[in-house]
Amino acid sequence: xxxxxxxxxxxxxxxxxxxxxxxxxxxxxxxxxxxxxxxxxxxxxxxxxxxxxxxxxxxxxxxxxxxxxxxxxxxxxxxxxxxxxxxxxxxxxxxxxxxxxxxxxxxxxxxxxxxxxxxxxxxxxxxxxxxxxxxxxxxxxxxxxxxxxxxxxxxxxxxxxxxxxxxxxxxxxxxxxxxxxxxxxxxxxxxxxxxxxxxxxxxxxxxxxxxxxxxxxxxxxxxxxxxxxxxxxxxxxxxxxxxxxxxxxxxxxxxxxxxxxxxxxxxxxxxxxxxxxxxxxxxxxxxxxxxxxxxxxxxxxxxxxxxxxxxxxxxxxxxxxxxxxxxxxxxxxxxxxxxxxx
Amino acid sequence: xxxxxxxxxxxxxxxxxxxxxxxxxxxxxxxxxxxxxxxxxxxxxxxxxxxxxxxxxxxxxxxxxxxxxxxxxxxxxxxxxxxxxxxxxxxxxxxxxxxxxxxxxxxxxxxxxxxxxxxxxxxxxxxxxxxxxxxxxxxxxxxxxxxxxxxxxxxxxxxxxxxxxxxxxxxxxxxxxxxxxxxxxxxxxxxxxxxxxxxxxxxxxxxxxxxxxxxxxxxxxxxxxxxxxxxxxxxxxxxxxxxxxxxxxxxxxxxxxxxxxxxxxxxxxxxxxxxxxxxxxxxxxxxxxx
Numbered sequence: 155x156x157x158x159x160x161x162x163x164x165x166x167x168x169x170x171x172x173x174x175x176x177x178x179x180x181x182x183x184x185x186x187x188x189x190x191x192x193x194x195x196x197x198x199x200x201x202x203x204x205x206x207x208x209x210x211x212x213x214x215x216x217x218x219x220x221x222x223x224x225x226x227x228x229x230x231x232x233x234x235x236x237x238x239x240x241x242x243x244x245x246x247x248x249x250x251x252x253x254x255x256x257x258x259x260x261x262x263x264x265x266x267x268x269x270x271x272x273x274x275x276x277x278x279x280x281x282x283x284x285x286x287x288x289x290x291x292x293x294x295x296x297x298x299x300x301x302x303x304x305x306x307x308x309x310x311x312x313x314x315x316x317x318x319x320x321x322x323x324x325x326x327x328x329x330x331x332x333x334x335x336x337x338x339x340x341x342x343x344x345x346x347x348x349x350x351x352x353x354x355x356x357x358x359x360x361x362x363x364x365x366x367x368x369x370x371x372x373x374x375x376x377x378x379x380x381x382x383x384x385x386x387x388x389x390x391x392x393x394x395x396x397x398x399x400x401x402x403x404x405x406x407x408x409x410x411x412x413x414x415x416x417x418x419x420x421x422x423x424x425x426x427x428x429x430x431x432x433x434x435x436x437x438x439x440x441x442x443x444x445x446x447x448x449x450x451x452x453x454x455x456x457x458x459x460x461x462x463x464x465x466x467x468x469x470x471x472x473x474x475x476x477x478x479x480x481x482x483x484x485x486x487x488x489x490x491x492x493x494x495x496x
Numbered sequence: 497x498x499x500x501x502x503x504x505x506x507x508x509x510x511x512x513x514x515x516x517x518x519x520x521x522x523x524x525x526x527x528x529x530x531x532x533x534x535x536x537x538x539x540x541x542x543x544x545x546x547x548x549x550x551x552x553x554x555x556x557x558x559x560x561x562x563x564x565x566x567x568x569x570x571x572x573x574x575x576x577x578x579x580x581x582x583x584x585x586x587x588x589x590x591x592x593x594x595x596x597x598x599x600x601x602x603x604x605x606x607x608x609x610x611x612x613x614x615x616x617x618x619x620x621x622x623x624x625x626x627x628x629x630x631x632x633x634x635x636x637x638x639x640x641x642x643x644x645x646x647x648x649x650x651x652x653x654x655x656x657x658x659x660x661x662x663x664x665x666x667x668x669x670x671x672x673x674x675x676x677x678x679x680x681x682x683x684x685x686x687x688x689x690x691x692x693x694x695x696x697x698x699x700x701x702x703x704x705x706x707x708x709x710x711x712x713x714x715x716x717x718x719x720x721x722x723x724x725x726x727x728x729x730x731x732x733x734x735x736x737x738x739x740x741x742x743x744x745x746x747x748x749x750x751x752x753x754x755x756x757x758x759x760x761x762x763x764x765x766x767x768x769x770x771x772x773x774x775x776x777x778x779x780x781x782x783x784x785x786x
Contacts, residue, residue, distance in 0.1 A: 255506035337760035341521030369517035430608035475606035
């Protein structure tokens with residue numbers, strides 16, 4: 155019993171509010187589940203709410219679904235699982251490392267170096283593609299490498315102009331998230347097609363889609379993990395440093411276990427984002443690595459108002475995330491993830 | 497702050513991926529935005545300067561779409577924040593059934609927006625949907641939920657609130673768990689009411705995480721497309737069309753690449769302005785409570 159718990163009337167009001175929100179949250183999920191057991195007879199005319207009483211449930215939609223009448227659900231499901239699990243794991247790992255570095259170590263990037271990267275990348279690409287007549291992909295690679303090298307060099311030498319600190323770098327990472335994904339998705343599609351002409355197939359491949367999703371998730375991972383790492387007591391790490399424990403051991407041995415709840419929450423959010431993501435999958439895949447949201451959205455236009463089959467398809471995309479949430483909340487509750495913080 | 501060369505090993509993977517996969521395509525599309533470049537009918541890229549931007553800024557459709565998107569984003573995030581904070585407080589104060597609520601309240605966030613929109617289409621169906629059944633009971637049969645501008649915008653906001661309030665609940669719960677108990681014990685000794693404790697302690701201490709959460713939601717709401725796409729298709733007419741949907745229509749229905757790139761950069765400028773104003777308003781408040 156904590157000091158901040160409610161009592162008496164306010165407790166009752168809080169309960170009523172929560173119950174209302176509970177019904178509001180659950181009703182659509184209930185509705186899609188029962189609709190997937192309806193047939194055309196039980197959809198027309200009026201809304202029917204209770205199975206066996208209002209309508210006779212039928213397995214028709216599910217039989218059609220697993221019978222393969224509605225496209226390759228199984229392959230899409232597996233592709234979706236592989237892509238979203240690996241990109242969520244990698245994005246959380248890479249992003250947590252960067253966030254930790256940005257919280258604990260000082261970084262100094264000269265604004266001039268950033269400008270050099272931008273100008274050289276832009277100018278190098280335009281020069282390569284239009285003046286030297288290289289293929290677009292070659293021009294891109296050359297410009298990217300050159301821009302990276304030159305900006306690193308500029309960062310070393312003495313140049314005038316403001317110097318960006320850690321907060322600016324974090325802001326830069328997070329601001330990537332602001333860019334409308336539609337243009338990133340299409341620009342990436344064009345870039346991948348150009349790379350494909352050099353012989354590295356990127357469109358509709360595991361590598362291409364996963365890389366896009368990692369880049370797409372990193373800003374939010376860095377933002378969230380920065381807050382979790384900044385909240386950790388620095389004394390434990392300082393004690394370890396006195397004992398000459400190397401930095402990477404401090405990270406894997408002390409910081410990661412202490413921030414497991416934050417890591418798990420971040421992983422869960424990333425996984426949900428990637429699993430449900432629509433635009434990138436639409437433009438970067440076409441057959442082999444197509445993900446579930448694309449297939450599900452297609453049901454709407456293909457099947458008209460056949461609500462039972464649309465509901466079954468939607469459920470296939472919904473259920474795995476619910477199962478994951480159930481498992482994770484169990485872990486959270488069992489205290490397994492509380493770690494060293496308490 | 498300590499120094500150790502290992503910091504480069506920590507940060508380079510993230511830096512390389514973001515530079516290569518996010519920044520570089522943007523540079524490519526920035527060059528496209530100054531060109532007249534179509535795929536259908538195919539016309540080779542031709543430099544036109546700021547023409548794409550000028551024609552967009554004089555297009556009333558652009559302004560209407562911006563207004564619709566802002567309306568949906570601001571109203572839905574405001575509602576999400578108020579409800580989300582209330583629910584997070586109730587859960588943190590161990591309302592009866594808190595464990596069950598914790599699990600269920602997070603579910604909507606995990607569902608694909610495409611699937612949510614498909615469910616919402618059934619629920620908002622004006623003749624055989626369950627919501628129509630409820631409204632008929634109250635004496636308002638066959639309301640035009642998806643076919644009249646303000647009803648349709650209301651429906652979209654409801655869907656957004658349903659789906660994204662959980663994100664705010666999750667983040668604020670994590671924030672509430674980090675607040676120290678001793679401040680509340682001191683406040684209780686002073687006989688501060690729960691209401692005073694909220695405005696004097698909880699709200700100010702939660703301001704940094706609140707600011708972050710609202711910011712994320714606002715930016716994300718501006719990108720709304722899948723829900724609108726499936727639920728109303730931008731209709732009736734273009735009255736619920738959002739910025740991303742407009743860009744989709746221009747870019748992938750008409751394959752007008754230069755115009756679409758310019759549109760997305762204008763979109764980026766809009767979002768940047770909103771973000772900078774937002775942070776400028778909040779900065780004094782955040783600094784006060786550090």
